[in-house]
Amino acid sequence: MNNVSMDQLISLCKRRGFIFPGSEIYGGLANAWDFGPLGVALKNNIKRSWWQTFVEERDDMYGLDAALLMNRKVWQASGHESTFSDPLIECKNCHERFREDQLPPEKKCPSCGKQEFTQPQQFNLMLKTFLGPAEEDANIVYFRPETAQAMFVDFKQIVDTYSPKLPFGIAQIGKAFRNEITPGNFIFRTREFEQMEIEYFIKPGDDWNVYFEQWLAAMKAWMKKIGIDQNKTHDLEVPKEELAHYSKRTIDIEFDFPFGRKELYGLAYRGDFDLTNHKQEYFNEETKERVVPHVIEPSFGVERSVLAVLASAYQEDEIEGEKRTWLNLPMRIAPYRAAVFPLLSNKPELIEKAQEVRKELQGAWPGFFPIAFDKSGNIGKRYRRQDEIGTPYCFTVDFQTLQDNTITVRDRNTMKQERIVIAEARKFLEEKLRE
Ligand SMILES: [Zn+2]
Structure with missing residues (x-):
């Protein structure tokens, strides 16, 4: 196992044109990063490998590339408009803003050390804009905060067009936006990011544990394929009391990033929560029954994949007294x-x-x-x-x-x-x- 620091990674990324600070000639833009020639090559190869593995090589998967802007009703039905928020607090001394749930245990301001904060306010994470010239309520749209909802919203189109038998999945790669209060750690948490997500629909009566385990194994196999160091990955079984009310099981696949152990990917059993929200059903031709399929959701971040791949691949050795830095990338994803x-x-x-x-x-x-x-x-x-x-x-x-x-x-x-x-x-x- 290698031990690489963030400074080493960021420096290599900038030096060799993998990742640059965004808008740099104008002083940058907080936590915006641009992928340079080698970075976009690496990122595309990772996405291509994912698509090939989870869409093209399977018979039960349908690809999708939905519009980024969706009808506001989508986010009302999904619950995002009312509940997709973080508790925002402000330091009364230095006026820095933080997420209350991310303060250190001693509840001191990470900027100035004082301990006086405002009451927490719920801050919605969706980025809002207006369609058309008038900035009025009727024209509000949100940049999607996740790709997943499109798979539920287009569920009917896929079923009507292809008549797939359960179980089957819909997969999508695309950008999403979250107005994070505290982004950071290079490309780990940014306000604009890219997801690779699958919604896998199963019969309500089927044993979801079986599919859950299959997906966990499939995720692990793909991680190995793109060179993510298995010694640095850990499954975090999300405790029952922390699960979303609709989920019976969620695993966070964590990775030992140079700044600590953090979530890399997620796998969740979501029951029938999502399709019920959007009032969608599936007609079973054999039993002539209408059912609401249940959902297993494997979710991957593109930038986090890039970061985990680079952190896994980074090597230093010495040849004839000279230091050599090299990336042990698998050939299938090397630029x-x-x-x-x-x-x-x-x-x-x-x-x-x-x-x-x-x-x-x-x-x-x-x-x-x-x-x-x-x-x-x-x-x-x-x-x-x-x-x-x-x-x-x-x-x-x-x-x-x-x-x-x-x-x-x-x-x-x-x-x-x-x-x-x-x-x-x-x-x-x-x-x-x-x-
Ligand atoms: Zn402060």
């Missing part, structure tokens, strides 16, 4: 699957050959098999640069290549090199990808 170098940057014949090798490796669909190309600085420096962004393999074209069509391939983790023929290189990568 680049491999890199290609010409040995020297001033020999056109080597550069031309290296470009050819790169094309060969990318295959017919370059976008699906991103390969980096680097010809600046010496080979050692180029290896370090690729190590630092998690590129698993580097191929080098040298003078021998021009004679016998072989190239060296260097492994990020072991730093060992071997010579293979160019024609085998693509197959080499595809085999590694399947491992």
Whole structure:
């Protein structure tokens, strides 16, 4: 297990273009972060892996990409408008605002140390705006605080169109917004974030425990696939007295982030609460009965996935007295699957050959098999640069290549090199990808 600090992670993210502070030239915007070229590549690969695993590889799942702005009645029916709030208090001395439930046990102001606060006020977390030119009550809409409600609201459309048999699920990846009182810890808690959520509908009489366990196992298997360190993850069984009134069981999958153990993903059995709220039913063709399906909800945060993946992958070692920083990313989510170098940057014949090798490796669909190309600085420096962004393999074209069509391939983790023929290189990568 590695121990990485937030400073190390944030510094690497900024230095190599994974994640930048948002609006930086204007002094930034509190807790807004932008994903740079490598960050968006990593994030997209994580989302693609999730979609492939939970939607494309299953026969019981329906994908959805609903509008972010929804009818206000959705949030009235779901209870968000009346109850989706945190207790807000203000320090009477320094006027900082906090969540009452997040104050330290001794109830001292985290900013100034005084202990006098205003009475708590319920502060609704939904971000509000107006549709159309008039800023009046009738035009209020909310940026969705979760993707989940769309799956309940569109339940009828999916059932009417595809007539799925229970159990089946609806999955969605998309942005959500929460006007958090105290965001923080880099991309861990931000006001704008992205979720990957599944609502899995089961027959009311079925044993929900069975599906709950299946989903827990499926979540764990996927976490392993994207390289989340299993030694750093823990299941927190939410105690009965803390469960939402409709839930019989909830597990928070926690992760040992550099700033402490915090929730990474969640799995909840929600009973028939959601579909009942929206007055939705399912007609069972076999029994001719109308039922309200029950729901199992696996919920994943995209930014938290990125953070947990980076914290799991971050490594430092020493080579010949020099420190090496590298990311032990699985090939399926690394920004680049491999890199290609010409040995020297001033020999056109080597550069031309290296470009050819790169094309060969990318295959017919370059976008699906991103390969980096680097010809600046010496080979050692180029290896370090690729190590630092998690590129698993580097191929080098040298003078021998021009004679016998072989190239060296260097492994990020072991730093060992071997010579293979160019024609085998693509197959080499595809085999590694399947491992
Ligand atoms: Zn204070």
